[in-house]
Amino acid sequence: MMAMDIREKLPILKEISPRLVLGHIMRAGSISRADIARQTGLHRSTITRIVASLLEEGFVEESGEGDSGLGRRPVMLSLVAGAVHVVGIAIESTFVAGVLVDFNAQITERMEVPLRDASRDAVMADVYGVIDSLLERAQEREITVLGIGVAMHGIVNSHQGLSVFAPAIEWRNEPVAVNIESRYDLPVRMENNANAMALGESWFGNGQAVENILVVKVGSSIGSGVILGGRLFPGTDYSAGEIGHLTVLPGGPRCKCGNLGCLETVASIDAILKRGRELLKKGEAQSLMAFTGGDPNQLNFEKLCQATFARDPAALRLWEEVAAHLGLALSYTINILNPAKVLIGGDVFPVLDYILPKVRETVGIQVLQPLKSHLRLEPVGLGQDSVTIGAATLLLQDIFELPKSNGWDHV
Template identity: 35%
Template sequence: MVKNLLRGSFKLMKSMNRSLILNIIRERGSISRAEIAKLTKLTPPTVSSLVKELLQAEIIIETNLGESSGGRKPTLLTLNSEMFHVIGMDIGSQNIKTILTNINGAILKHSVVPLPAQVTNDTLLSAITDSVRSILEDTEIDEEKVVGIGVGMHGIVDADQGISVFAPNLNLHNIPIKEVLEEQFGMIVKVENDGRAMGLGELWFGNGAGIDSFVCINVGRGIGAGIIMNGRLYHGSHYISGEIGHMVIDIDGPRCTCGNYGCLQTFASGPAIVDRTKKEIRLGQFSLLSELTGGDLESVTGELIYQAAMDGDTLCRGILQRAGRYLGVGLTNLIHTVNPRRIIIGGGVSNAGDLIMDSIVETVSQRALTRPAQETEIILSKFGEDATAMGAVALILAELFTSRNTETASAL
């Protein structure tokens, strides 16, 4: 019964004028009918009629009275956060992060499940469905009010078909994520590359709100980007837009998981930072990590490297700064190609904060062609390691809030 109600609500939301009203309510948090009419340039009777339909469908609710401008205090409208909930997933090469949010993007539940050492298409799909089932069972929210599952997946993703075409860090191909999840749970499923999902999340909820041209960089075990151009997510013609981790920095560099040599992620990703640190210690460089790990270099992690760097470890500080310089080179190339107003950096490596950001900013300021390009704003993601999962949530909300008449093409 609730599912049928929700399906009817989706159709109601998809008309252009209703979508316009809902987006304004979402952005403002609470707003009066008169203010909606002013901002949308729709007539007050039209706004009242559409609002009445949305109230009857329980998509929006009336809330506290607003400030009066001399007459009767206006009743404010806000989204009904109890009506819709969304699951967002970040599928990495080591674990699956799953969050449950309300329609406003507030995280209600959060789980991280490690992947087995050896993964096949079937075992990965099983782990994904188990993660969804687990978070549904571990909540008091009516499952019928969970309207969709968004998935951010590393590597090459066919967003139209919902297929992971190639996940290089897992060495898997053609994983039918959308098909399997829709069959298992009977709800909307959207699948996107993790960097592009992160970009959409920042556009909807984060440090990209109100910015029409920016790039999000997801720096973890790999490096990907989500490119927003003219307020729209850019995919490219063959689903590889944003794969900046495979931008070649040194043609004689280390072999990458993609098969090429000298890719950016072989110098600046999480595993690259760990490998470089262990190599230097084996060559005789002093580091506090020897004490922190009890001499077991195989237990060195990015978190321990950051801890040692914060404790004054010269080697670890130098390696993080070196990774920042390589990222700065990659971002300079990106600035010369896309010329965004802002660059937002998230993912696990971003937790190093100023230890890596200072080197990034300094490198861009030294290498970019013009003074404005050198001063391109580079900031950390609002969501840190949850950036991709929040982007996955935004995939579903974009589907719900965007009318068919205003949806964008997958490639510009």
């Protein structure tokens, strides 16, 4: 566990009852004292005392009157969005992104820089540069930042704040969170990027109030975060959700993990670009050549997106292949986990409209009939900010105690 806790900076929230009250206000958006008492089971006098303290500390505000049907209209309570700010950082394989968010995970500032190289010192310099810039912007706005959340690709020991293995930059057992905490003297929480995405979606995105969710991140690599019973499921060795290493094409391309035909070898952005370049060199995707200036090696994700938006038939076929493989891997996972929602995001977010129909078709064929009755497959709700907001949520979750549903979801 990290040495510092955000609640040390917010003494009123050390007890669970004020966090529970805040959680109900956050979930409802606007709620009366009486409804909080009814939903939490706490005595009205206890709610009155807690709300008075939260009002005094500036965490909540009275926001008008609600409907009562008969009798006196209740005074409604809402969060003061600017009362708390945290930073969320995503350390990806090719870039570092960061956001400054408020109590409601609304973005106040954002920035992104490409990684200069994969060396430890260069990567951390880029990370520190992003954090420094966000903290400077916060200071200019007279905003106090209470903590930093970090989402990192690869295997992350969230308990110790270690990058156990980050394949793109070849890190092993790097104490990333401890280093950041020591530099800034702020509480730091750290998690795998797909897990952070899942957490952010569960709290603030398309997974709100859903107990069982699978969130899939498709980019240079493919991973997923799993929410079970409303809680993030990291696995015994912090490696749950490695959907990118399910075999979807037996005897297919060799994966960096050593196996053949992993999802990542046929459905990641790197894989689809490699496939597209091969087709161009064989003369089998001539319509796509117009977007590369006649050079197959110039095909990159930006050019592929341009071709896709122009409805180039070769580009659309490439994404259909991706969707078929992704749908198969999702079907395997859905048959095991039985989630109520599957959310897809990551670098492919801009082209999801061209991927989802085939994914849904494949899932509809492959998933067992009883598991489809409540299943919904959608894009992530936080868009391309889902990982950085998820990183910030690592801190925000320590402030709120969310109301629990009664049993498993049926949405």
